[in-house]
Amino acid sequence: MFYREAGQFKTSYKADQAVFPIFQDKIFVAIWLFIGFVVVPMLASEYMFRAIFIPVIIMALAAIGLNLLVGYCGQVSLGSGAFMAVGAYAAYNFMIRVPELNPLICFLLGGLSATVVGVIFGIPSLRIKGFYLAVATLALQFFTDWTFSRIDWFTNYTPSGSIAVQPIEVLGVVFDSPIRKYFLCLVFLVIFTIIGKNIVRGRIGRAWMATRDMDVAAEIIGIRPVYAKLSAFAVSSFFIGVAGALWAFVHLGSWEPLAFDINLSFSILFMVIIGGLGSIVGGMLGAAFITLLPLFLNQLPVWLGINISTAMISHLEFMIFGALIIFFLAVEPLGLARIWQITKEKLRLWPFPH
Amino acid sequence: MNDTDRKLGPTILKVESISLAFGGVKALTNISFEVKQHEILAIIGPNGAGKSSMLNVINGVYHPNAGSITYKGNVRQQMKPYEAASQGIARTFQNIALFKGMSVLDNIMTGRTLKMNAGFLAQCLHIGPARNEEIEHRKKVEEIIDFLQIQSIRKTPVGRLPYGLQKRVELGRALAAEPELLLLDEPMAGMNIEEKEDMSRFILDVNDEFGTTIVLIEHDMGVVMDLSDRIVVLDYGKKIGDGTPTEIRNNKEVIDAYLGVSD
Structure with missing residues (x-):
């Protein structure tokens, strides 16, 4: 009833091609931004920033990045953990070797380093598809694991191989408190979301989707598969690389190569699949789901007043988590974004059935 | 003749x-x-x-x-x-080769890929040349949509369309390349x-x-x-x-x- 587009006539193509052509959607997004920038900082505790908001935001950025590659361009990748590692270690090396650089610039340079690696490891995609490509990207994962744990130069010869960094300082502001870190990550997420959305609704995005849906037809229209696939790898790795740098510097603070192992790659891929392939909002929903569900399951017995051992809780957590993922995929294979879309379509007609 | x-x-x-x-x-x-x-x-x-x-x-x-x-x-x-x-040279296929996940509009817009040339950065920010280009090509695409009389389905994902209309959209995509x-x-x-x-x-x-x-x-x-x-x-x-x-x-x-x- 309140979500209606009746009476909203578009008189120009510009208005029709807006990201949110329906007025209510604009309000909705404005409300979310208000919650993100005003309500949460006022209400949330330090623990919530550290355990919930900051990881969800950074993972959302990584998931959006991977979604550009997997969801929009149809190239399966299991190397997101590796791209995050490249972003993190490259940012670290830029920071210690060129100390006068602004840390934010270092993050972007970390993203660019991931882009270079992404393009190189995207070359196999020109010949192989699907599962085979996933295996090829797995090679990158092992390659980076090995590189960052064996080549000491990357870790600046720290004896343990792990890295600890100071809170970053940008233009005199030290990002040491959770709330500042939160704002930093949120700004990154907002900017990258806008960029991602703009790319996928333009020529490049259509070229990616065309390659995903029907590569022969795309080629005949004049989309060169080399450009489409490698540009998807490049942009996606950049996003994931920046997310990696944020993850390391803002969330972890100190880390070792294991922080970016294959498990991380898998979780990001799950976020994309559960959130919804080929959807920007899906990346965010998936990141929130995968990050928050274990926390929720962990706390649930406490809230319910059931007294079971912590070991039991963690076992149950894994089992329920797995079962829920299967349930979700069986009920709605297109992910949370699709559920959201169906809800909107239903809302449009509500209270009438059709 | x-x-x-x-x-x-x-x-x-x-x-x-x-x-x-x-x-x-x-x-x-x-x-x-x-x-x-x-x-x-x-x-x-x-x-x-x-x-x-x-x-x-x-x-x-x-x-x-x-x-x-x-x-x-x-x-x-x-x-x-x-x-x-x-x-x-443009073509259509025997077995429809549309981009199933995209709307009719996007499918036909994709047909104009070669005529578009806004830079990468402009597209990221959706400013100036990129936005004008989208609008300008949208006009062309709308002409094709009018020509093929598929105005009412322009925002529908092609996967949901009946066979005959899909064939028509595919012709539209080929025509978009002029x-x-x-x-x-x-x-x-x-x-x-x-x-x-x-x-x-x-x-x-x-x-x-x-x-x-x-x-x-x-x-x-x-x-x-x-x-x-x-x-x-x-x-x-x-x-x-x-x-x-x-x-x-x-x-x-x-x-x-x-x-x-x-x-």
Whole structure:
């Protein structure tokens, strides 16, 4: 009833091609931004920033990045953990070797380093598809694991191989408190979301989707598969690389190569699949789901007043988590974004059935 | 057909002694024919005669083992899909090859890829050139949507459309590239009579209004005889006939191989 587009006539193509052509959607997004920038900082505790908001935001950025590659361009990748590692270690090396650089610039340079690696490891995609490509990207994962744990130069010869960094300082502001870190990550997420959305609704995005849906037809229209696939790898790795740098510097603070192992790659891929392939909002929903569900399951017995051992809780957590993922995929294979879309379509007609 | 003679221009495409084999299977043997500007040429023949292979050779999906392709005066051993597209060859497929996850509008917009050139950064920020370009091309796409009378479904994902409309959208996507040479692979397969009539009208209109040269493969002889200016007949990868519909209708070899009944 309140979500209606009746009476909203578009008189120009510009208005029709807006990201949110329906007025209510604009309000909705404005409300979310208000919650993100005003309500949460006022209400949330330090623990919530550290355990919930900051990881969800950074993972959302990584998931959006991977979604550009997997969801929009149809190239399966299991190397997101590796791209995050490249972003993190490259940012670290830029920071210690060129100390006068602004840390934010270092993050972007970390993203660019991931882009270079992404393009190189995207070359196999020109010949192989699907599962085979996933295996090829797995090679990158092992390659980076090995590189960052064996080549000491990357870790600046720290004896343990792990890295600890100071809170970053940008233009005199030290990002040491959770709330500042939160704002930093949120700004990154907002900017990258806008960029991602703009790319996928333009020529490049259509070229990616065309390659995903029907590569022969795309080629005949004049989309060169080399450009489409490698540009998807490049942009996606950049996003994931920046997310990696944020993850390391803002969330972890100190880390070792294991922080970016294959498990991380898998979780990001799950976020994309559960959130919804080929959807920007899906990346965010998936990141929130995968990050928050274990926390929720962990706390649930406490809230319910059931007294079971912590070991039991963690076992149950894994089992329920797995079962829920299967349930979700069986009920709605297109992910949370699709559920959201169906809800909107239903809302449009509500209270009438059709 | 005086009407035909008047409209035809110089030769736009000429294939000479094209042979194509997949391993030991000979798909095409020594095929030569020409297409004149503004012509509607039909390629007919029984299943497996090599008709689709011929189209695939013309726009570079298959690379022939022998022969040459002369398009707009340039002689080539083979085409490449990107080159073919950038020089104004567009096509539709026998089995619809639309981008299923995208809307009708996006599908047709994708057809204009080669005409768009806004830089990467402008697209990231959706400013200036990128935005103006989207709007400008949207206008063109809307003209095509009007032409094909698919206004009401422009925002529908193509996967949800019935078969006949999907064929129409695919034609729209090919037209979006403003091709000089349009290759249609069985544009009317599986359609009912009304849909065939609509599609025939679109093909004639494209040819007439935009001056597009058309090469089409079709099995419905009524349609072929009525639409085309000239017909090439293939059988087992060999050319067995080439001429106007009247000539083909009376060609003994073609009747034996394909048409079956003599008039």
